[in-house]
Amino acid sequence: MNEFFGSAWWLIVTLGLLVTFHEFGHFIVARWCGVKVLRFSVGFGKPLWMRRDRRGTEFAVAAIPLGGYVKMLDEREAEVAPEELDQAHNRKPVGQRMAIAAAGPAFNLIFTVAAFWLMFVVGKPDFIPIVDAPNGVAAEAGMQAGDRINLINGDAVDSWSTALQKLGENAVGRIDTRVEVTTASGSEASRTLKFSGLPADVGEDQLFDEIGLRLQPREREAVIGRISDGMPAAAAGLEVGDRILSINGKEVSGFSDIETLIPEQAARDPRLTIRIQRGNEQLDKTLTATEITEADGSRRYLIGIGSRSGHDATLKYGPLEAIPRAFEKTWDVTKSSLGMLKMLLVGQAGLENLSGPITIARFANGSAQMGLAWFLNFLAIISLSLAIINLLPIPILDGGHLLYYLIELIKGSPVSERTQIAGQYVGLMMLVALMGLAFYNDILRLVH
Numbered sequence: 259m260n261e262f263f264g265s266a267w268w269l270i271v272t273l274g275l276l277v278t279f280h281e282f283g284h285f286i287v288a289r290w291c292g293v294k295v296l297r298f299s300v301g302f303g304k305p306l307w308m309r310r311d312r313r314g315t316e317f318a319v320a321a322i323p324l325g326g327y328v329k330m331l332d333e334r335e336a337e338v339a340p341e342e343l344d345q346a347h348n349r350k351p352v353g354q355r356m357a358i359a360a361a362g363p364a365f366n367l368i369f370t371v372a373a374f375w376l377m378f379v380v381g382k383p384d385f386i387p388i389v390d391a392p393n394g395v396a397a398e399a400g401m402q403a404g405d406r407i408n409l410i411n412g413d414a415v416d417s418w419s420t421a422l423q424k425l426g427e428n429a430v431g432r433i434d435t436r437v438e439v440t441t442a443s444g445s446e447a448s449r450t451l452k453f454s455g456l457p458a459d460v461g462e463d464q465l466f467d468e469i470g471l472r473l474q475p476r477e478r479e480a481v482i483g484r485i486s487d488g489m490p491a492a493a494a495g496l497e498v499g500d501r502i503l504s505i506n507g508k509e510v511s512g513f514s515d516i517e518t519l520i521p522e523q524a525a526r527d528p529r530l531t532i533r534i535q536r537g538n539e540q541l542d543k544t545l546t547a548t549e550i551t552e553a554d555g556s557r558r559y560l561i562g563i564g565s566r567s568g569h570d571a572t573l574k575y576g577p578l579e580a581i582p583r584a585f586e587k588t589w590d591v592t593k594s595s596l597g598m599l600k601m602l603l604v605g606q607a608g609l610e611n612l613s614g615p616i617t618i619a620r621f622a623n624g625s626a627q628m629g630l631a632w633f634l635n636f637l638a639i640i641s642l643s644l645a646i647i648n649l650l651p652i653p654i655l656d657g658g659h660l661l662y663y664l665i666e667l668i669k670g671s672p673v674s675e676r677t678q679i680a681g682q683y684v685g686l687m688m689l690v691a692l693m694g695l696a697f698y699n700d701i702l703r704l705v706h
Contacts, residue, residue, distance in 0.1 A: 283365030394470025404442025489562020
């Protein structure tokens with residue numbers, strides 16, 4: 259599956275799951291409150307599939323998979339039969355209407371915790387955060403090759419991805435960051451990365467170059483982790499799990515030796531003899547490397563094998579231990595998301611950091627290729643983001659409805675219909691503007 263179709267597919271899967279869960283929150287709480295639900299739709303536009311249950315609710319899957327809705331019986335939208343007035347949404351107490359509005363984001367939050375829990379049970383492969391020779395801001399702070407990152411501004415760091423996330427967020431906000439490390443010699447040290455000195459014109463795509471930290475390379479075992487169909491290795495009978503001992507008689511100690519020896523030896527003669535160990539048996543396999551031409555015109559030889567992942571840290575817990583870990587992770591990501599939102603609102607972070615569906619699709623595809631645990635991590639983060647966005651006090655969003663209901667609770671009467679209609683228009687314009695900006699940022703990222 260190429261990147262375009264893979265991204266489109268995993269975007270549909272992501273939105274399908276999260277939108278369904280969000281709207282199910284509104285749906286189930288509405289039913290608990292005795293409100294008649296007319297339609298539960300995943301997607302907008304013309305229904306591609308629809309069925310009706312015994313209560314008269316239409317369940318639909320529509321053509322545009324960028325959202326969904328739950329349509330409830332309401333006198334403000336259509337005439338309601340006298341015998342159904344007690345099931346109308348607008349006739350329910352304000353507390354019940356608030357519960358219905360809050361249920362969507364609440365169910366996104368539940369999904370987030372559940373996805374993180376399953377991620378920890380499955381086990382998320384990652385790397386121990388040990389850095390290579392630094393440059394840029396990191397070098398100026400005194401970071402050294404072999405430093406193992408333990409804490410960032412007091413928060414524990416258990417993996418390279420966590421370290422990148424926290425450093426990236428602070429760099430976006432130009433926040434000086436204290437990093438506690440264990441050096442290669444085993445001593446403890448503290449470094450302060452001066453992100454406040456980064457130029458204002460350094461964009462999101464340049465931040466990590468300016469930070470100057472790279473993961474220290476790990477030698478991978480000389481064990482085949484992947485074989486491409488139709489390539490020489492598959493035709494010669496090599497198998498995943500085979501350990502390569504030598505190529506044309508030259509000893510192999512790690513996978514980097516394989517990556518060096520294959521093009522080097524094949525350039526002299528594409529016919530290669532590869533000695534492998536399979537179980538307790540040593541075997542010699544003969545194959546002819548395939549020559550390919552790169553986009554820049556250069557040529558190289560391949561046999562169609564890949565290494566194992568090389569990950570040396572796996573975040574994995576038992577089902578019970580994973581429960582508090584999932585809540586901790588949810589809280590940590592919530593703090594990070596709210597911090598980024600605050601930076602956007604006060605101008606500490608530029609609007610180029612907003613992402614739209616194209617970027618989300620690419621990340622969905624990338625995380626899915628990395629395995630179930632990474633895709634669950636992605637789903638959890640997007641679900642939490644949807645919960646936070648929907649709680650913003652913008653008319654047309656759940657947070658806007660909650661704001662209206664709160665005003666009604668305080669003043670003792672509903673917000674006027676005229677005010678609500680005006681708010682809907684303002685909210686719609688704000689959302690269209692934000693979506694337009696997000697699409698623009700997406701396109702810029704593709705171009706660059």
